[in-house]
Structures are given as structure tokens and as C-alpha cells.
Amino acid sequence: MADTAPSDLIRSVSRALRVLEQVTRSERPLTVKALARRCELNLSTTYHLVRTLSYEGYLTRCPSGEYTIGPQIAERFHELIGAFHRPPRASSVLHHLASVTGHTAYLARLSHGRLFVLDVAEGPRSPWLEDLQAGLETAPHATALGKALLLTLSPGTRRRILAEYGMRPFTSTTPTRPEDLEAELSGLNPGELVEEHGQFRATVACAGVAVPYGGRGACLAVGISTHGLDLPGLAVSHLRQAAADLRLAATS
Secondary structure, eight states: OOSSOOTTOOHHHHHHHHHHHHHHHOSSOBOHHHHHHHHTOOHHHHHHHHHHHHHTTSEEEOTTSOEEEOHHHHHHHHHHHHHSOOOTTHHHHHHHHHHHHOSOEEEEEEETTEEEEEEEEOOTTSOOOTTSSTTOEEOTTTSHHHHHHHTTSOHHHHHHHHHHHOOOOSSTTSOOSHHHHHHHHTTOOTTSOEEEESSSSTTEEEEEEEEEOSSTTOEEEEEEEEEBSOOOHHHHHHHHHHHHHHHHHHHO
């Protein structure tokens, strides 16, 4: 988000988005009064915004009179996922990887310097990671998926992306400086397997491999996670095979 508001800012749109943000972040439906308080808006304005958002399907009014997210939010979510093109067999490759390893498998890509999770196949040998779910943006510097994709870029492009996204410390071992990440990636070539141990979650290890797809240097990354800081060798072997299968699917 820009630091300063544009001169032609449409404030009603900005306020409506603030209302949506508060509803989507809340674990329970919210009253109009609660929304007005959280968004620092007067009650009349909030009523108008809520009625408009409900009419358009972005909010739903509960029988109690409170509001929760509407069906149009899900529609936009599925459109977002659909906008990220992927090989037709990518989902089957991902689910096969989860099936044979028992570990959760992920598919991700970089878009405009942001790391997005495209698909997830859950496995019982991995923890549920709320930040690694389909459609969500996550950290490129702390995840094996992100590092595998950053490895395919030039050092200058990597630094620009990291400067824009920031290098938040998720754990005590998360790299927080570009030079720390460069040291991790040194000696690795694009397309090689990248690992991280406890950098995204303190008791989780992940591995990822980037696969060219779509031309112009674009890539997808396939990866797995596991309970604990050790990555089983057999699971890593299956991950490499999944990357090879995905590469074949991308060129067929």
C-alpha cells in the first residue's frame, strides 16, 4: 500500500474496503455499531456501506442482525486462484505427492514480487499451516517455496522483492537481511531443491523445488512440509519426482 493517499482517492470505496477487512478478520459476525467503531466511521455512513455491500453480495446479514462475509467473497477468491495459470495435471501431481509421502504438498508462484499459494493437498504427517493455504500470500524469504522461486531470479531482483515485502522474523532463525538469504542460496542453482528448517515455524521443516512454467522465466514451486526439523529422505525423493512430473506436465 502506498504511504500517501492519491489525490483522486474515492473515500467511499476506501471506507467500504475497511468494512470488508474488519468483517473478514473477525472470528464472529459483527454488528453495524461494532463495525463503525472498528472502522472509525459514523453510524449512518456504516449503515449505508453495509447495506450496499450486502446488496452486492459481499456481506450477509445474519438472523441476529450481525454481518458476516457474503458469497461474492468466495467468488472473487476462486477467480483469483483461476487467474494463476498452472499445468492441467498440477493438481493430480500435488495430490499424488501428498498420498505417497503422507506430507502436505503445496504449489506456489511469484506474481509481481508476491508469493501466492495456488493449491494445497493436506497430509497427516504435516501440521496445518494457516498461512500456507490456497489463495493466500505468504513470505518468500522464510519458506522453502519462496526461496526456490527467488533462486530463479537475479540477485538484484531478489533484493528488490525483499525490500518491498520486508523480511519479518517468523522465528529466531528466520533470515532478516538480504545478505543472510544470499548466503543460504549460494552454491545452489535454479531448479535445485531448497530446504528451510524452523524458519517459518519453529517446529516445521519444508522443502521446495522451482519448475519453469509459462515462459519468460516464470516458474511454479512445488514443496512439502513436515512435523519437526528433519525432512525424510524418501519424502524428498518423491518431491524431486513430483517436480519432474510437473516439469513434464508444463511442457506437454
